[in-house]
Amino acid sequence: MSIEWVNAAIEDFRAWGRSNGVVVDADEVRLLCDYASDYLDVGELADFTPVTFEQLLLDIYPRKVIAPPESAAETVAAARTLVDFLLQSGEIGTKMAGRMRAKIDEIAPDMPAALADTTKFGMAKSMFGAMGADALEAGTPYAARDDLTAGPRRPAAVGAGEVCDCPGCAPLPPVRLAPPQEVAQAVREAGLLHDAHRVLSWMVDGGHAPTLKGRLRARDAALAARELGVAAPALAWEVALAVGLAEASGRTVSAPRGPGPLSTRGDEEVLDLWAGTVAFLTGASEADVTGFAPVDRELYAVHDMLYRLHEPLAVVALREYLEEVSAEDDEPDAGGLEAALGVLARCGTLAYEHDAVTLTPHGRWGLREVYSRMGLVAPVAADPAEGDAEALIASLVAGVPAGQAERDIAAWLGRRPPEEAAREILAAARGTAAGTRGVAVTLVDRLGAEAAPAVREVLDDPELRPHALMWLASHGLTAPALTPEEALWAGVDALAFVLPxxxxxxxxxxxxxxxxxxxxxxxxxxxxxxxxxxxxxxxxxxxxxxxxxxxxxxxxxxxxxxxxxxx
Structure with missing residues (x-):
């Protein structure tokens, strides 16, 4: 972005507005200039043309800016004011101003539809939009009109009463967390912290010395890689220093937390060390963590994005995102990206398989701890197993990872006798849409014949009756036969369940x-x-x-x- 000319232009624009008694929308005009500079090779105000406005308002804005269709009027008004300024400041002539105004008049009716057209959304806009409309409501610390090509960032320091407007400050969604004991065990068994402890023990027990600056010597790193099978011993050593497992004073190495292996450390200590490890990774934007610059520059952004999404992200989507935020001479190639994701998978924060990437359960736990330590509100989602059937069904309809869904269902059903569970589920399904009803029916399908009394109670419900009759028949229980009409209705209902x-x-x-x-x-x-x-x-x-x-x-x-x- 050509910051200097844009800043100068906005100062002149504000001064023009004050001297002419014109109320100007400097923020909107700055956005127009920023995008014109970034994507249309506009290097000064005189470079604006009618085509510039057409590309900005009908192509770039719909791809890059999260804004409701009704906001188009504000942007169009700002564009018209910009034309007035360009004319009166001598940047353009009367004929050019006339052509610009005619083009803006032509654009104005079409811009709301362009902003609403999801097929026009760029990858960054699409992914952040998928994080939930709540992030775009007025009053939340998220500038809905922010340029998302910058990606989520670490929150900037702001004064009292001010609001940081970067996407990384959007309200964090509630997340489901694995039990702390499971997180601690996963950390003990594999990952970067596990490697850091092994390298530390190897350094101390083997009498190896770091460099004068405390770094792992190149020959020791190669030796550790061979003897320990650690893929990135230098990175593991940096983590050991960062989280306080190791201290290096000159060429002397000590272990302030003691030499005991991770397997002997309590859950609380292991979790504290793991939180520090995740903070090191996500804060290491200048470090050579993966060896792939586009990812290393976006470590926080990538982890933050995966935290906010409730499902795995396709690698092709991540590549497109990195292409949007990377310099033109440093665009991610397929091999480099996949190798980088493999490194992060070995570190333990990401799971990468089948061309998709997601946070591991301990990666999600650690990132939430990082957010909390940064002073952000990082809510934990309620456990559906502790709620009623309506809450469980709503959670499943909204979509959760398959493994988590299985655990939720098993926990919920395990806390209730079959008949009680069926009665509650079917009561929640009465009068609902096919998607909700389909989830309820699949839950009842998991129950045995003990649930029959509750299933028979819905035979008077025309929408649930066909499913109840099929359930009774499948369990070998006495039940009226399905009529042809009921069988046909059940078939349509089953197909309606998969429509979403x-x-x-x-x-x-x-x-x-x-x-x-x-x-x-x-x-x-x-x-x-x-x-x-x-x-x-x-x-x-x-x-x-x-x-x-x-x-x-x-x-x-x-x-x-x-x-x-x-x-």
Missing amino acids: REGDDPDEIAGDLAAAAPSAQVIDEMWQVDHPDVAEVLDLLGRHLADRNLAKAARKAAFKARSRGIH
């Missing part, structure tokens, strides 16, 4: 449908089912059925369903 997943994994849905595709006769009858999602279900079949004739029949049936007013 279509965007996440269309290939998996297509594979499932290929394995159990409804017949042409069933599809022809589906449109008559009185289900609120029947048209959308038929659309789903029309998009994903491999058999072209069946797909065409599904699309025709969807049209029929809509024609009779079923939506």
Whole structure:
């Protein structure tokens, strides 16, 4: 960003406004100048053209700026004021000003739709937007109009009553944490702290000396790598010094915390050491942690991003993010990024597999501790196992990692007798949408025949009855047979349950449908089912059925369903 010319331009703009009695939006105009400088090679005010405004307002803003569509009017007004300033300050002539104003008038009706079009969002904007609309509400310490290409940053020092407006200061989402004893055990068994302790013991027991500056000698690092199998002994030694496991005075090494291995240290001490390790990693923006500059510069940003997301991040998305924040001559290549992620996985903060990356449970625990020590509010999400069925179902509908979902379900069901659990789950499912009902039905499917009395209680509910009848039959219990209408309704309801997943994994849905595709006769009858999602279900079949004739029949049936007013 060309800071100097933009700063000078904004000062002149403010002075022009004061001298002419014009109320100016200097912040908005600064953003226009910043983006013009960064992305359109504008090096001075005289470089602005009508095309500059078109690219800024219809291309760059929608990609880079988190702002609601209704804010377009503010930006357009600022652009018009900027044109007035450019004309009166002599940067442009009357004809150019006229063309600019005409172009802005042409842009104004289209900008709200452009801001709302998610297909235009850049990767950084998309990922931060996915962190939740709560971060964009007025009054939160998050500038909704901030340039997210900078990535999350360590909070800046601000005075009393001031609010830091960087994305890294957005309210942290509540997170689920592994039990402290599990975190401590994971840290003892592997990771950077484990390596740091091994290198320290090797240095002390082997009589090795650091350099005069306290660093690990190159020949000792190579020897430690061979003898200990530690991938990055120099980094491990830096951690040992940073967290207080080791002290180096000249060429003398000491262990202030004692020589005992991690396996003999209490959970509280291990967790304290691990928090220091994570702080070292995420604060080491100038250090050569992974050997890959784009990642090393963004260590805090990457960890912060993964903390805020509630699901694994695709490596291709992370690469695109790094490309947005990296210098043009230092863009991340595939091999370098994947090698860097492998290093962080060995450090213990990230899990990297199957082309996706996420925080480990102990990485998440440690990062939350870092936030807390920085004075940030880092809330812990309530444990659904301690709440009612409605809370559990809401958590599962919102989406949690598969492993965590399994633990939550097992814990919740384990605290209740089967009949009580089924009764509570089915009560929470009455009158709900297909997605919520589907989650409830899958939970009851885990229960044995002891839950039958509670299941029979919902036979009077037209939406739950088909599922209850199938459950009773699957457990070999006496129950009325499903009518053809009920069987058809249950089929539509089951497909409606997967509708929200279509965007996440269309290939998996297509594979499932290929394995159990409804017949042409069933599809022809589906449109008559009185289900609120029947048209959308038929659309789903029309998009994903491999058999072209069946797909065409599904699309025709969807049209029929809509024609009779079923939506």
